[in-house]
Amino acid sequence: MRNQNILNMEYRCEYLIVGGGLAGCSLGYLLRKSGADVLILERLDAKRKDKLCAGLTAEYGKEEFISIFGEPVWESMAPFSSFRLIEQFGGKEICWTGNFFEMPRKVMDNTALQCYLGSGGRLIDHATVRTIDADAGKAQCIDLNSRQEFDVSFSKIIGADGALSTVRRLLTGKKPDCAFAIEADAPFCGDKGVIAYLPHSVGYNWYLPRGKDATVGCICLHHAGYDSKEITSVCLKEMEDFCRNMGITPTGKIRGAFLPSGLDVLLRSGKRSYFVGDAAGLISNITGAGIQYALLSSRLLAEAFLGGTPYEEAMRLITETVLKMAKNAKTIQFLECFTILAKGTPAR
Numbered sequence: 286m287r288n289q290n291i292l293n294m295e296y297r298c299e300y301l302i303v304g305g306g307l308a309g310c311s312l313g314y315l316l317r318k319s320g321a322d323v324l325i326l327e328r329l330d331a332k333r334k335d336k337l338c339a340g341l342t343a344e345y346g347k348e349e350f351i352s353i354f355g356e357p358v359w360e361s362m363a364p365f366s367s368f369r370l371i372e373q374f375g376g377k378e379i380c381w382t383g384n385f386f387e388m389p390r391k392v393m394d395n396t397a398l399q400c401y402l403g404s405g406g407r408l409i410d411h412a413t414v415r416t417i418d419a420d421a422g423k424a425q426c427i428d429l430n431s432r433q434e435f436d437v438s439f440s441k442i443i444g445a446d447g448a449l450s451t452v453r454r455l456l457t458g459k460k461p462d463c464a465f466a467i468e469a470d471a472p473f474c475g476d477k478g479v480i481a482y483l484p485h486s487v488g489y490n491w492y493l494p495r496g497k498d499a500t501v502g503c504i505c506l507h508h509a510g511y512d513s514k515e516i517t518s519v520c521l522k523e524m525e526d527f528c529r530n531m532g533i534t535p536t537g538k539i540r541g542a543f544l545p546s547g548l549d550v551l552l553r554s555g556k557r558s559y560f561v562g563d564a565a566g567l568i569s570n571i572t573g574a575g576i577q578y579a580l581l582s583s584r585l586l587a588e589a590f591l592g593g594t595p596y597e598e599a600m601r602l603i604t605e606t607v608l609k610m611a612k613n614a615k616t617i618q619f620l621e622c623f624t625i626l627a628k629g630t631p632a633r
């Protein structure tokens with residue numbers, strides 16, 4: 286999407302959303318539906334970007350998606366559903382059929398983007414913020430292709446710019462705390478998904494069938510003591526062992542991305558600045574699930590802006606749960622696996 290004719294101007298909007306991912310577009314869509322004036326800035330090509338993500342979500346994520354975009358939009362994405370997931374731990378298998386949904390993440394993000402644009406939302410892609418003066422309601426922004434700068438005046442600014450949130454860094458002076466995950470394409474080798482918990486850390490490897498192909502990946506959610514180089518090599522080593530055991534050779538390039546650790550959730554900073562999704566630090570530190578929180582936090586923030594329960598209050602239970610999970614992740618994961626194994630016979 287090109288930004289010709291619109292640069293070199295000062296923009297005004299009620300809501301400036303930085304980040305046109307799932308959280309940003311969901312929030313933008315809900316605000317636009319109520320007639321609000323919204324501008325989204327996205328640093329990449331909004332239509333082509335492809336978020337690294339296994340794209341797995343439980344019933345709860347589906348319900349959240351439907352409550353924002355409606356059932357026909359959900360159905361239009363044709364999610365794979367209810368495949369069998371085998372959980373493994375310590376070389377043992379626990380079989381169960383969870384009601385999971387899976388779809389390429391690009392499909393989900395593009396659908397949310399189209400809904401936002403269809404509702405008349407404004408978007409400038411290949412653009413980001415350089416400085417923010419939240420008290421004055423001004424952001425200095427840049428078009429990343431032309432390097433042209435432009436200003437945006439806003440009533441409220443929302444960081445929806447993912448785990449490494451620039452908005453958060455600019456407003457708080459601190460980098461968010463992060464975990465790491467890697468993923469690669471793989472040959473199809475069975476229609477059962479596998480989740481194998483890491484024996485020495487918090488996280489798991491996965492194999493997920495996807496039509497004729499599949500993906501393999503590793504998510505390492507144990508933050509303490511790892512720098513980014515170390516956490517990458519831990520993920521690579523774990524995934525290599527997993528692939529060897531499964532007899533799989535990844536076919537594509539291995540890609541990596543950060544995700545929040547869940548240890549430093551931040552919903553708001555001052556009177557005009559808010560955060561949603563990964564930028565808010567919302568993740569399940571046990572499973573790495575963030576799609577549901579991206580949707581939920583966006584819906585609750587939109588409702589708060591439109592006169593509903595204040596955002597922090599509406600999110601209280603979720604915030605407490607996310608923090609509790611992150612602090613006790615290792616114990617919870619161990620106990621969960623241990624308890625399930627102690628039940629004995631795997632369900633078939």
Ligand SMILES: Cc1cc2nc3c(=O)[nH]c(=O)nc-3n(C[C@H](O)[C@H](O)[C@H](O)COP(=O)(O)OP(=O)(O)OC[C@H]3O[C@@H](n4cnc5c(N)ncnc54)[C@H](O)[C@@H]3O)c2cc1C
Pocket residue numbers: 303304305306307308309326327328329334336337338339340341342412413414445446447448450451452465466467468502541542543544561562563564568573574575576577579
């Ligand atoms: C490998 C991997 C696998 C995962 N698998 C799952 C899974 O199966 N299920 C699940 O529930 N969760 C999963 N997650 C987590 C999930 O992807 C995230 O929680 C979710 O994407 C959060 O959505 P978001 O919109 O908040 O952030 P994002 O999807 O990261 O969107 C942020 C957007 O902001 C843009 N942006 C970033 N910086 C700037 C900037 N400075 N200026 C402007 N724009 C910017 C980005 O380009 C992006 O479009 C996984 C994560 C990883 C890394």
